[in-house]
Amino acid sequence: MRITKILNNNAVVVLDGDEEKIAIGAGVGYEKKKKDIVNKAKIEKLFVSKESEKLQQLLLRIPEEHFMIAEEIIAYAEEKLGTQLNDHIRIALTDHISFAIDREKQGIHVKNKLLPEIKVLYKKEFEIGLWAVQLIEEKCDMKIAIDEAAFIALHVHAMKIQDGDLHEVVRQTSVLKDMVQTISDTLGIKVESMDIAYERLIHHLRFAIIRLKENEQHTMDEEMIQMIKRKFPIAFDCSSKVAQKLSSQHGIHLPEDELGYITLHIERLRNM
Numbered sequence: 143m144r145i146t147k148i149l150n151n152n153a154v155v156v157l158d159g160d161e162e163k164i165a166i167g168a169g170v171g172y173e174k175k176k177k178d179i180v181n182k183a184k185i186e187k188l189f190v191s192k193e194s195e196k197l198q199q200l201l202l203r204i205p206e207e208h209f210m211i212a213e214e215i216i217a218y219a220e221e222k223l224g225t226q227l228n229d230h231i232r233i234a235l236t237d238h239i240s241f242a243i244d245r246e247k248q249g250i251h252v253k254n255k256l257l258p259e260i261k262v263l264y265k266k267e268f269e270i271g272l273w274a275v276q277l278i279e280e281k282c283d284m285k286i287a288i289d290e291a292a293f294i295a296l297h298v299h300a301m302k303i304q305d306g307d308l309h310e311v312v313r314q315t316s317v318l319k320d321m322v323q324t325i326s327d328t329l330g331i332k333v334e335s336m337d338i339a340y341e342r343l344i345h346h347l348r349f350a351i352i353r354l355k356e357n358e359q360h361t362m363d364e365e366m367i368q369m370i371k372r373k374f375p376i377a378f379d380c381s382s383k384v385a386q387k388l389s390s391q392h393g394i395h396l397p398e399d400e401l402g403y404i405t406l407h408i409e410r411l412r413n414m
Contacts, residue, residue, distance in 0.1 A: 212236035231301035267295035362399035
């Protein structure tokens with residue numbers, strides 16, 4: 143394999159047969175020039191990316207250290223999750239981490255409003271995010287807010303799926319936050335402070351949205367729904383307000399039997 147382009151000391155573009163690939167490894171491009179034979183012993187990762195040109199541009203633009211930090215995080219995430227992440231994460235996560243480090247150096251701290259939901263919905267990914275934050279702090283000798291762990295968790299979760307869409311993950315999480323906020327405002331309680339009940343509620347709401355998207359529904363007979371309405375009027379009124387907000391703000395329509403199940407979760411919250 144011969145080098146066709148030096149991206150930085152740790153990344154080069156090589157010609158492997160008739161195929162162009164990106165070779166990644168500590169020092170793989172150090173003191174090398176175009177047409178040199180690459181030292182295979184230094185190659186840690188060799189891959190063809192559909193977005194190869196974008197990745198090459200990114201590697202030319204950001205500090206090498208940021209790229210190597212992102213590579214460590216990706217490797218750690220794949221090991222902990224036991225799966226290979228979508229190739230796009232090399233662009234999305236590396237760019238995000240580099241920007242986050244630059245931001246923090248300038249004293250610009252961005253809050254993640256979805257932090258409580260992310261911690262519950264994506265526990266493994268959030269743990270990876272916490273590990274990543276610690277790594278960045280050690281490598282860059284700086285303090286990083288916990289909010290960054292949540293941002294990284296979203297990237298990792300989205301890239302677990304081959305055609306993962308970060309915007310869709312953020313949208314669904316934002317919808318869940320709106321639902322929980324409506325319940326909190328209606329009942330006059332801080333739902334987030336009730337850890338077990340909060341987890342049960344948010345997991346149910348998440349799967350309710352997924353079921354609607356996939357045209358699957360819980361089935362509750364009419365007699366049971368009417369009994370729930372009579373027995374838990376405050377909780378049912380609350381679930382109805384959640385449904386109204388979902389419909390008006392997000393175009394998501396909850397069927398009545400789903401409201402029955404949500405009512406039961408809300409009633410449990412009221413009695414915690």
